[in-house]
Amino acid sequence: MCKRALQYPQVETPPPQPFLISLKNTLNEILFADDPFRKIRNESKTSKKIELGLRHMFPILEWARGYNLEYLKSDVISGITIASLAIPQGISYAQLANLPPILGLYSSFVPPMVYAIMGSSRDLAVGTVAVASLLTAAMLGKEVNAVENPKLYLHLAFTATFFAGLMQTCLGLLRLGFLVEILSHAAIIGFMAGAATVVCLQQLKGLLGLSHFTHSTDVISVLRSIFSQSHMWRWESGLLGCCFLFFLLTTKYISKKRPKLFWISAMAPLVSVIFGSLFVYFLHAQFHGIQIIGELKKGINPPSITHLAFTSPYVTLALKTGIITGVLALAEGIAVGRSFAMYKNYNIDGNKEMIAFGMMNILGSFSSCYLTTGPFSRSAVNYNAGCKTAVSNVVMAVAVAVTLLFLTPLFFYTPLVVLSSIIIAAMLGLVDYEAAMHLWRLDKFDFFVCLSAFFGVVFGTIEIGLILSVGISVLRLLLFVGRPKICVMGNIQNTEIYRNIEQYPQATAVSGLIILHIDGPIYFANSSYLRDRIGRWIDEEEEKLRKSEENSLQYIILDLSAVGNIDTSGISMLEEVNKILGRRDLKLVIANPGAEVMKKLSKSKFIESIGKDWMHLTVAEAVSACDYMLHTAKPDSQEKISGVPEFNNV
């Protein structure tokens, strides 16, 4: 029937695979995409296998052998640098979480040690983060008042940390790390900016020396709370805060302009704390409206395993808090680990990192720590300070332990307003308006996701912002599948190439036929749409041709190159389209179906119903086959029309 087509290679169906093998391959692809056990599997000896397995579990075994004095020197310097940042930041963030300030120091001791053993990043510095701290306060605080019931609140915080760690470990062990990817980059930018705004507003409490404050996090409640107490504002506190804020922002600016001076901004918080404390000590400012930290208990982390409140009526609250803060902490930690790994050209296994984070939080919850992860600011300082391995985390932990054992009395006079300034200075860096502008330029939808996360956090709650941005992001994926693009293709002159005529205006349509390119999978969610849309393209084309009195339409070529998959609804749709076209005296021609599509088409009767000769490897071949038919049939147009139904009845 169609001689030309025989000169070309045929469309092939991939060799059939037994169901179980293809299921196994699919699951492997979903869960073990990066094939982490490749090395272990390739090894034949069992002892070697165990050794490789242990090294896989505990990366310290991998790098400890090559460790040398040179590395140690770098790690000690960077470790001490990050400790000087960790101590004031830890105290500040613990305050943000409505937890005793000492918890911030505890959390910089045990978790970094665990990470040093199990983590695979060389640059990540472990610690608490502002957003998760605020989220803990907001979520727990809704049901348990931290001031009235500090013990229960503290125990719930440990329990939430335990659940967060458990969830992180489980995600890692079950290889479900990809679930964290549901937080798109755009959502994180908006979410972080929103959270930073909210955190900064919360700091106005400390900055203005207020003692009562709203538990809500949204802008409106916070502003109302602040302005309704304007008679309570303390100018001394505000002035001191602004001075330190100015100092901190100046050092940040200097370090940003000259990356070599990174240590200026890294040391600034500690310097602020020292100056602030001296200031209060010598001027007795605590009696003039400057609130101070007060006594911090000496000694390293007390055990807290018996404080986990599994039997409390609030255990579901702790679970919910743990899961949400845990996912956020994972997203930040993994993103940070990955970015620095890319700079230094080594690999981070997301699922392994999750296990490390999870273990760090589980063991942390046993030893009076709250949620930790790999904060960006601290890791960036670590990287700039030239750390070589996770030993810098150990050095930081030791420095914090020394502080806990001997130096806590020094923080007695530290003014709270300095801590607020430290938090505000850190948070302002998270409002990344340039990234948001970049999103707007590149991808309006991503910008919309970012905005909705931001406004959700700022005007609603942190959870609303999170749910909104994730919901909209997922909607976008569904919309991609639900409304795939269909475009008309034309021939690019002097070539055998066919391309979208919207993208290549020089591409010209071929007379007598229309080439449609479907840009997405054919699934139940889009099959009615595709059927309607193909129908409309043909209607419009026929109308155009009728007006211009050109050759009438004879062939519809469907280019399936970009159709990744098809389901049974999709196959029914193609069969339906074929029947509808048959009734309109049009012939359906298929070009370049992919492996998955061919597998399914060949199992259905579709190929027989359109005829194997009408499946072509490329659009060019499909066009030339149609052309051949058009021209050989042209002399007697009556025969041509009566000839069409014949193909349909094959």
Add this chain to the structure above:
Amino acid sequence: MCKRALQYPQVETPPPQPFLISLKNTLNEILFADDPFRKIRNESKTSKKIELGLRHMFPILEWARGYNLEYLKSDVISGITIASLAIPQGISYAQLANLPPILGLYSSFVPPMVYAIMGSSRDLAVGTVAVASLLTAAMLGKEVNAVENPKLYLHLAFTATFFAGLMQTCLGLLRLGFLVEILSHAAIIGFMAGAATVVCLQQLKGLLGLSHFTHSTDVISVLRSIFSQSHMWRWESGLLGCCFLFFLLTTKYISKKRPKLFWISAMAPLVSVIFGSLFVYFLHAQFHGIQIIGELKKGINPPSITHLAFTSPYVTLALKTGIITGVLALAEGIAVGRSFAMYKNYNIDGNKEMIAFGMMNILGSFSSCYLTTGPFSRSAVNYNAGCKTAVSNVVMAVAVAVTLLFLTPLFFYTPLVVLSSIIIAAMLGLVDYEAAMHLWRLDKFDFFVCLSAFFGVVFGTIEIGLILSVGISVLRLLLFVGRPKICVMGNIQNTEIYRNIEQYPQATAVSGLIILHIDGPIYFANSSYLRDRIGRWIDEEEEKLRKSEENSLQYIILDLSAVGNIDTSGISMLEEVNKILGRRDLKLVIANPGAEVMKKLSKSKFIESIGKDWMHLTVAEAVSACDYMLHTAKPDSQEKISGVPEFNNV
């Protein structure tokens, strides 16, 4: 730099569009894909526009003008045929919904009239359906007992019908009909089979003459309820039921074998009712364990608009029931309308149909009807009886009205067991195991969706089945986006064509480079996966080359033909891959990016960072450009390697 590339046409970026226009186009594509107002828009005169608009709203204005005596004859015959099916079925299904039997007749009077005016299908016959009836009973019965509190139950059923109609109208008016597509074909097959199983089991109550019965619908509760009452079974009832069931199934078999004898199975239910009633009347079987319908009120539909229970505490229950049954009814009605429209080659606008269904149910809820749609069985009989237009629905409504006015006393002696037999016979046709086998052969995942719907309904509740199947179907869509296939392409000998080497085993790899084809969009949900997977392909390829001591890898060609869209996370991923490759002395080359992808790449700095010369229109060109570089650089391999970073720094 790359002379060869200049001989070919370049990759083009589609002309930029102002944001608002592209937003409008996108929304149009989502909501008005079939461009329903094309005709109205093209018309210039306002009066003509109004006329077309009215015709669009009320299809009766379209077809009434061409109506003739020939059509009327056909419509009267088919109308009477479906009425003879509608009367017994209506009574049976109302019983299934725990509603007074007369409601089944009411529901075959008003709604068909409304549909005749607003509906666009010529073949659809309106009536109640078994699954929605059972679902109404199951959902309302959970909180309100139909026996103890029949009045409240009845009013809630009207309210649920009103909400169903309201929701259907709103979906249609807001052009959100595509939301119904979330019920995939596979889910519907499994769901229907499960519901049919459950309905049949429920009928054992009538068949065995039991008076107490469980309210649960799952198999285990029903079987327990039946076998715990084995001493109450009435053999007379069972025997009579089996006889009628045998008769009904035999007539079905005959009609299936010879479609021309469709009227045999269409008339069988009415014949069964007549014979059953005569049997009871003459043998006084009502005193021997055969339950009968009893008195039916004479007269057509009484108004029920004042019975809508908007102020009842159960209003949310009615809302929930209305939404779920309404969506199911829509899915069935639209699928039925579409299938018959396809046979007769005319078009059905889903959104317009929704408005018609919605109005039919709203007006129905005002006139003592419960949920109606276009049931498949009745519509098939209508089609086979040769109906021409929706007038057959009017004829059926008139026949039912005549029955309501004069013939209801005739149903006094109708045994309930006959109604049970009618339901069972109808339901067995819904267990479409052949379709399920077809799913298994074609698409295992669809089969899994179907099975989960079936088992969810049979062992859980109808809602669980529904949620499970929809959840799994949506998961599949997300999985498609989350784990796009990446395959290696090879050259098909003697051509310039490059294809997936798994599908085309004769395709051969090109030495010195690897061509990767990404089969899906690049979004936040898959960008880490793609980065890992690309890295793994390259690792594996390099390992293979190292073993065989062939040319080392120099170029990575990414074929983006099938990448429908990209977001900012995707662009970051490509930038990252480019940097990683650069560090490994490999060069990234892009082939055939589509319109959407090109738009975004050209706005980002990606094109500059890989160099515009390394973007090619086809894979063949990319390969020949790489080949040219490989061969011109070959004489001095030192130079070639040092040359690579140069491209990266562009």
